[in-house]
Amino acid sequence: MNKLIQKYDPKWIENFNKIKQELNVALFGIAYRIEHIGSTSVPGLDAKPIIDIDIIYKDNLDLKKIKTALLKIEYYHNGDQGIPKRAVFKRDGMAKHPVLDSITHHLYVCLQGSQGLERHLLSRDYFRKHKWAREKYQQMKYEIAEKVGQDKKQYAALKELTVNDFIDEIIKKERNEK
DSSP states (O other), X not given: OOOSSBOOOTHHHHHHHHXXXXXXXXXXXXXXXXXXXXXXGSTTOOBOSOEEEEEEESSHHHHHXXXXXXXXXXXXXXXXXXXXXEEEEEEOSSOXXXXXXXXXXXXXXXXXXXXXXXXXXXXXXXXXXXXXXXXXXXXXXXXXXXXXXXXXXXXXXXXXXXXXXXXXXXXXXXXXXX
């Protein structure tokens, strides 16, 4: 049986950079910033091997341009999945791009200053700086994966229920350190 959580792999940063390079080409001429977020962006943190990426924009005109550019490279818009000021984009599974279809990733487009974006960046930054928090979070993820028998959907649901308070605590600490 495949384990959901895998040992940290430095290739995750390389994979992010490969995807970022492709996105930079597609988004040329648009005002944006790209950030590697989530567990794969934290050196030393075991994770699901999925690269999480935020494209950050400042105004709705840039958002429209970003959406159009992503559609041209065969992403489709998948709503906000319940998080305001965030758009989720996915691959359609039909394209055969040598980078975008070979590296598993989640792509989000977030308004600068939005709560969802802030949550991503503050938690990532705190985990990068504090080994104790990284280790505690990692242990929580392993325990959840075991509890649900390595089932992806059950893992996501249980993680959402059980880890949010810890992440909220981490975010408060990061705000206080800045």
